[in-house]
Amino acid sequence: MNADFPNITILGGGLLGGSLAMKLAPTGHHVRLWARREQTIQTALESGIQGATKDLAEAVRGTDLVVLAVPVGSMSELVSQALEAGLPAACLITDVGSVKRAPHDAIPPLLAGRGNDFIGSHPMAGSEQNGLSAASPDLFQNAACLLTNDEQVPASRAAALERFWQGVGCRTTWMSAAAHDELVARISHLPHIVAASAARICLKNPDDGRFGGGGLRDTTRVASGNAQMWAEILTENRQALLEPLRETIADLSEILAMLESGDQKAALQWLAAAKHQRDTLHSIC
Secondary structure, X not given: OOOOOOEEEEEOOOHHHHHHHHHHHHHOOEEXXXXXXXXXXXXXXXXXXXXXXXXXXXXXXXXXXXXXXXXXXXXXXXXXXHHHOOOOXXXXXXXXXXOOHHHHHHOHHHHOOXXXXXXXXXXXXXXXXXXXXXOOOOOOOOOEEEEEOOOOOOHHHHHHHHHHHHHXXXXXXXXXXXXXXXXXXXXXXXXXXHHHHHHXXXXXXXXXXXHOOHHHHHHHHHHHOOHHHHHHHHHHOHHHHHHHHHHHHHHHHHHHHHHHHXXXXXXXXXXXXXXXXXXXXXXXX
């Protein structure tokens, strides 16, 4: 058990919230998982998460750490509701959101004068599958977790949160919220757009998919993610996404021009550069 946070509340019973609860439940922590839907609570209880509840006041009572595992656009309202429900003043608040500037702008003002602190977290763990039924206690193993402390919460609290994420299997790195959003725009959000575009074009005739191989499945896999969730993520991080998306369009225009002119040598160089960049991924993962 992590002695820094013996009592942990997870607000949100989706893939990340459910996986975190499953990971923590056998470790001796007092874990509560809150969700709005009765069916989610029943699924959580059946999965061995005994602290599952729809009662927000019960969920936050006496807690040391709250993990917001809901869409970024819902976080500030949920924090306000948690404060009204009796969130302890000494409680640390973090999240698992894919965008960081938005929660850093919205949440700290709600905590002013209350004694609570907010530090952003983004475990780079997930799946195209959604919901508690897809949750796994191993989801965070060896995943990168990006931490943001723009409000300069005291180092002791930041270190405690870092130990928490390391304790569930994550590799931790600190950066600013702005740097985070620019990074994930390129390595996470842009790939989702590219996969979605590939699915739209390659599977314009869905029946053609039966002839596809691993390349089609691998390239388009993440396009199966929750469209509503991803629309919010992309919109929230649109400012950081615009430039890499323009770069992608320009890059595709280059290969288009090469093919239009029949320049095989240039196409080879374009593909070789892509292969080199992709091959470096094996050495760092």
